[in-house]
Amino acid sequence: MSVSDQQAAAYAALRPDLQAVADLTPPGAKVLDLGCGDGALLDFLVRHKQARGRGIELSEAGVMACVRRGLSVRQGPLEEGLADYPTASFDVVILSQTLPFLDNPAAILAEMLRVGKSALVSFPNWGYWRCRLELLLTGRVPLAPDLPQPWFDAPRWQVVSITDFAQFCQRVGIAITAEIYLNRGRRVRIIKVKNLLATTAVFRLERQAWSGQM
């Protein structure tokens, strides 16, 4: 296999939202991946986008898998790990499909934009039309299509929609400078009704004007 074939195969093997994150990561960037799991994305970025990658992961199995891939990953909670990094020490800080599980999302996002010049965030969208319909018709709290985990399973998640997140960003002075929307893994080009049609959003975030607090 040629290098480009290898790259294409590795890209195809990534989860769709991670493909979007990879697309938004500039070549050669210094990258910190929060909750990097088994390191699939970091591995791709290091091998094929010449990234200098670091990861933080809670699970022993995840860290083990990452180290076996040759990645530099620390075990521990995100809050603790982030606090150790100097300000602006990364070009990109990544948080993929982890937002609904955070105890304190506002603090984590603030920290991400402290240690990173930009942040890439992907999250499942509970504003999707079928979620709305499910709640209306069945009275049950809907499962996000891209996060099919029942409410009673650990870790607990917090329902969030694209509109919620965009309003939060506006309120705390975070600019959304790039956006990619997915519908069950397929990219969709939508402008107006994304909260209705997207099952996952991928945003690049930057500080608008740093107010020093959120």
Added chain:
Amino acid sequence: MFPPNSVGLVKTQTLTFAEDEPFQLESGAALRPVTLAYETYGRLNADRSNAILICHALSGGAHAAGYLAPDDAQPGWWDDCIGPGKAFDTDRFFVICSNTLGSCYGSSGPSSVEPATGEPYGLRFPVVTIGDMVRAQVKLLDHLGIDRLLAVAGGSMGGMQVLEWAAHHPQRVRAAIPIATTARHSPMLIAFSEVGRQAIYADPAWNHGDYYTSGKRPDAGLSVARMVGHITYLSDESMQQKFGRRLQGRERYGYEFLTEFEIESYLKHNGDKFTRRFDANSYLYVTKALDYFDLAGRHGGRLAAAFDGSTELAFLVISFTSDWLYPSYHSKELVKALTAAGCDVSYLDIESSWGHDAFLVEVETMTRLLGSFLDRLAGET
């Protein structure tokens, strides 16, 4: 004769240096000459880039792997991790282990003969530090013609030597693997060291360190010191699992002051066994070296400052969840400092019930972790 994944028959070698110019120690004292016992396993490659230095813990020696004689019952102390196909794969790496200064397995220590008197040094041997131990190892590398180690690895006191290498000789190391260790010996650790030393001082046979020619050795004191040590290497859980409240060779309590419980028997057995293989004065010197170890203290109290020059190194820091002697928070503080210094650091807190001993026991996890970490390093060169 030997298991197939063993390095087989090995021979301990010695290097003697500082025969003319004395070796200066951190305390201001000097030592002349200095002898280091060491062993090597595997082959040094043509560009001398595949060397890994293993640093031993308090009671270890240069004999880390293989067998010293064809009928040797026990292999070296880290044979589980050093050999063909093991974590430190001797098919690919040239593995070196040397006995530390102050110890009693062939390197200069209090039981060595003092040239001026022709008698063993005893307490006339100068107090050494972890820094001194490592500077002696630097001399060994010079002798072996190795400019830069691929990795330096070790657990417990071995981990302190690893950190000393990384902080003060960073240009000589590509990667550092400190395991179940600390950058700063805590008051609790000093307390345990001191109990061990007091047990030795209290033994009349110790005689202020002058017992080599008396025919009586401070075995009782050294044995108690070792028993205290063994307690700290286990955990509440591992003692429950290993011994419970079981009695040793009897059905019911004897209501007498004999060794009754299995845990008592285990400690006593290990204490006695230790006196046949270790020197009481060396125990004093080596524990003293541990107690003086404080990397932050030597850099204005800021641990990150110790690693300002170490940003080219890759670190793999490992701790164990049930280790209460060198608890995980010591490793986390180290990781915090390394991160702040801008070092490339991986960290794993391995789930284990084995206490401090876990670094010698959790072989499978360590093999998987170390093997792939070293693969990556070897791939880069």
